[in-house]
Amino acid sequence: MTVPIIIGVDLGATNIEAAAVRDGEILKSKKKKTRPEKGIEAVLDRIEKTIRTVFEKMDAEASDFSAICIGAPGAVEEETGIVRSAPNLGWDNVPLGEALHDRFGIPVMVDNDVNVGVVGEHVHGAGKGxxxxxxxxxxxxxxxxxxxxxxxxxxxxxxxxxxxxxxxxxxxxxxxxxxxxxxxxxxxxxxxxxxxxxxxxxxxxxxxxxxxxxxxxxxxxxxxxxxxxxxxxxxxxxxxxxxxxxxxxxxxxxxxxxxxxxxxxxxxxxxxxxxxxxxxxxxxxxxxxxxxxxxxxxxxxxxxLGDDAGPVGAAVVAQRRLRASVG
Known part of the structure; x- marks a missing residue:
């Protein structure tokens, strides 16, 4: 079975990093400044541009990827993809998953940024095994x-x-x-x-x-x-x-x-x-x-894994949820 390529995103108050990830390997990536002071829609636009730059680097489009998974800083409702509270971004009850799904049309998962970073280190980094x-x-x-x-x-x-x-x-x-x-x-x-x-x-x-x-x-x-x-x-x-x-x-x-x-x-x-x-x-x-x-x-x-822990971990989280949804 072909290993899926997933877009893993680490959303921080300072930077956004998006990466195309396959089996723990980052194929292409892009970083942008988050600039949360410009407002929610502006940050969503910057997330979209960061991801689309990765698409361009991969010479691909959204449908070529299995999913997008984003680690967000704060309290996240995993089932709905809503960021309930992200003080460093100034966000409350932001439907991040829905907003990105509307823009890309592929499955979008949202989790806490530290959680996905820990998963990345566990599966592909210092905690492997x-x-x-x-x-x-x-x-x-x-x-x-x-x-x-x-x-x-x-x-x-x-x-x-x-x-x-x-x-x-x-x-x-x-x-x-x-x-x-x-x-x-x-x-x-x-x-x-x-x-x-x-x-x-x-x-x-x-x-x-x-x-x-x-x-x-x-x-x-x-x-x-x-x-x-x-x-x-x-x-x-x-x-x-x-x-x-x-x-x-x-x-x-x-x-x-x-x-x-x-x-x-x-x-x-x-x-x-x-x-x-x-x-x-x-x-x-x-x-x-x-x-x-x-x-x-x-x-x-x-x-x-350094800064790559977020995107790599996000890809692991996405792959596990995709398997669960068909299992």
């Missing part, structure tokens, strides 16, 4: 996903995997979700930047914002973090170490509850800093494992 896996992505926020018995675990309400909102410090910093003490309030790039600001107001010195200006960055990015560490900025080192500590606590909690074979860490910070970022997390986690027997066999590793 594992039965139970946890994916944790460190970026603007902290995203995550669960693979249980070889399949994505969404929970009975579809709300499982909100790893960034595991509380690691009761009565701690207020998170963007409104609760106190979430790991995202300590270990995301957004939180680290806020903490550095707060410490500066207390009189601490840092070169972080000078480095941001030199690099032309308006926010704390992975490259700024790396440059600040290379400059031996003490405040950046301290804030990062705290983030690693709380990620270690998070990892230990997840291991104690789910006992996975592997924890795959991804996102820009991990891609930039690699093993040097993960080693302190692993040390802290191991100190807090309840069951020590065989704990050394639990692997904590960096993701392998």
């Amino acid at each position: 594992a039965l139970d896996m946890i994916g944790i992505f460190v970026g603007t926020g902290i995203g995550g996903g669960l693979i249980i018995d070889g399949a994505p675990h969404h929970g009975w309400r579809g709300a499982a995997g909100e790893i960034g909102h595991v509380i690691v410090k009761p009565h701690g910093r207020t998170c963007g979700c409104g609760r106190d003490g979430c790991v995202e309030a300590y270990a995301s790039k957004t939180a680290m930047e806020a903490i550095i600001h707060e410490e500066m107001e207390k009189g601490r010195e840092t070169e972080v914002f000078e480095i941001m200006e030199d690099k032309g960055k308006k926010k704390l990015t992975s490259s700024v973090i790396e440059a600040s560490l290379e400059a031996e900025d003490l405040l950046m080192e301290e804030v990062l170490q705290n983030a690693q500590y709380y990620l270690g606590i998070l990892t230990a909690n997840l291991v104690n509850v789910l006992d996975p074979e592997i924890i795959v860490y991804g996102g820009g910070v991990v891609e930039r800093l690699g093993e040097s970022f993960l080693k302190p997390i692993e040390r802290t986690a191991r100190q807090h494992y309840l069951q020590r027997r065989g704990a050394e066999q639990i692997r904590i590793v960096p993701a392998e």
Whole structure:
């Protein structure tokens, strides 16, 4: 049987990446800026243009592909393809699946962007072959996903995997979700930047914002973090170490509850800093494992697919749903 070619799309607040994917291999791809400030219709137009550029690169048209699957940032209703809430896009109740189906006329599936990224890493990346896996992505926020018995675990309400909102410090910093003490309030790039600001107001010195200006960055990015560490900025080192500590606590909690074979860490910070970022997390986690027997066999590793995890994972999700629909 011919392996289908699927259009996998990773929709982020900054970029849209669309790719033609066959059996985990990206054949052709295209990226565009998302520009959510221009409104919903403008973003839908940009998604369409990104996908059609892939069609052109493949010298193909919509009917040559089995489906389109898009990973969207936020709460997604998989059955209807409605993005119920995507704060980074400013979206509420947007019928993304229907809108794209109207434009292309082929099956369109929608899922959460982190979920599809985790699926990509599980099937074709760092988690390949594992039965139970946890994916944790460190970026603007902290995203995550669960693979249980070889399949994505969404929970009975579809709300499982909100790893960034595991509380690691009761009565701690207020998170963007409104609760106190979430790991995202300590270990995301957004939180680290806020903490550095707060410490500066207390009189601490840092070169972080000078480095941001030199690099032309308006926010704390992975490259700024790396440059600040290379400059031996003490405040950046301290804030990062705290983030690693709380990620270690998070990892230990997840291991104690789910006992996975592997924890795959991804996102820009991990891609930039690699093993040097993960080693302190692993040390802290191991100190807090309840069951020590065989704990050394639990692997904590960096993701392998990078930005391609989204489109590759989306293609896997689409292929599975297509099989289910005819099975």
